[in-house]
Amino acid sequence: MLSKLVKLNNGSYLPYMGLGTWELRNATEVVKEALNIGYRLIDTAVLYGNEKECAQGVLEWMKEDPEHNRREHVCYITKLWTNQHGYENAKKAIKGCLEQIDGLKYIDLLLIHAPTQGKKMRLETYQAMQEAVDEGVVKSIGVSNYGIDHLKELLSWPGLKYKPVANEIEVSPWCMRQELCNFCSENDIAVIAFAPFSHANRINDPDAVAIAKKKGVTPAQVLVRWSVQKGYVPIPKTKNLDRLATNFDVLSFELSDEEMKTLDHPDVHDPSDWEVTTCP
Numbered sequence: 001m002l003s004k005l006v007k008l009n010n011g012s013y014l015p016y017m018g019l020g021t022w023e024l025r026n027a028t029e030v031v032k033e034a035l036n037i038g039y040r041l042i043d044t045a046v047l048y049g050n051e052k053e054c055a056q057g058v059l060e061w062m063k064e065d066p067e068h069n070r071r072e073h074v075c076y077i078t079k080l081w082t083n084q085h086g087y088e089n090a091k092k093a094i095k096g097c098l099e100q101i102d103g104l105k106y107i108d109l110l111l112i113h114a115p116t117q118g119k120k121m122r123l124e125t126y127q128a129m130q131e132a133v134d135e136g137v138v139k140s141i142g143v144s145n146y147g148i149d150h151l152k153e154l155l156s157w158p159g160l161k162y163k164p165v166a167n168e169i170e171v172s173p174w175c176m177r178q179e180l181c182n183f184c185s186e187n188d189i190a191v192i193a194f195a196p197f198s199h200a201n202r203i204n205d206p207d208a209v210a211i212a213k214k215k216g217v218t219p220a221q222v223l224v225r226w227s228v229q230k231g232y233v234p235i236p237k238t239k240n241l242d243r244l245a246t247n248f249d250v251l252s253f254e255l256s257d258e259e260m261k262t263l264d265h266p267d268v269h270d271p272s273d274w275e276v277t278t279c280p
């Protein structure tokens, strides 16, 4: 039986999966509906331009049933974009993120969106994020699109006060990043798996379709389940209210070892998005 929560290295938890919100233009409506279905993790970013709308969705959901729908039940993730790196710049950017979400009061998990700005900028940004934890406005911090070298740089940095709790990276059966995922696991860093459908490119994969048919589920559910069963936290995105519920329903069935192996493509590296895990 899979747990509904993934324990982080700072003692807090992530839900077993969440909602991606890139390109969501009806974010308030989708986030509110997702929370009503049972999603408890919302992944946004400064880049997406919808932080305010996502927060509004959470606030409206809380307002619907204040006794049961509580702020502390939701994990709100946002990410600093690449032009927000550097100590002062990041301080200002974090303030901006907090202004966007106002009524939510704090950010559950703040990530550096990508390691593209070089060592000095990466570490200065992280320093500003650590201070936001000390100020109580951010509960946990982590990174995204970090490769092993970027993680080693951070873990060996003398200024490290709070270990990154998570690395958000593209992971799917066609982008397994086994070495990086193993490194994260060995260092107690959770893997948040973005683009679990390879940005919809793989939703009709014949193996996923065949397994889905056999189980009476959708191929999307098979791909989300693959990720959850690997121990990752997938964050599929949909703007479609009907798909929200099925994508979330992945605890009612299991994939056998053989089915997992059929889906695995360890020798394929086909990211659907940017590939910056090896940048200097």
Ligand SMILES: NC(=O)C1=CN([C@@H]2O[C@H](COP(=O)(O)OP(=O)(O)OC[C@H]3O[C@@H](n4cnc5c(N)ncnc54)[C@H](OP(=O)(O)O)[C@@H]3O)[C@@H](O)[C@H]2O)C=CC1
Pocket: 019, 020, 021, 022, 023, 043, 044, 113, 144, 145, 168, 169, 193, 194, 195, 196, 197, 198, 199, 200, 203, 218, 220, 221, 235, 236, 237, 238, 239, 240, 243, 246, 247, 273
């Ligand atoms: N940190 C980073 O650098 C990155 C983070 N991310 C995060 O990860 C999230 C997910 O990645 P994303 O790139 O959106 O790609 P996904 O792999 O989640 O695929 C999303 C696509 O799949 C479609 N889809 C969703 N559910 C179904 C379904 N049940 N059946 C058929 N099609 C479906 C969606 O269309 P529709 O909406 O019409 O249903 C959309 O076109 C992002 O939204 C973002 O939050 C993504 C990329 C980079």
Ligand SMILES: O=C1Nc2ccccc2C1=O
Pocket: 022, 045, 047, 273, 274
């Ligand atoms: O969701 C995302 N889609 C993207 C495309 C390019 C760069 C970053 C991202 C995201 O974070």
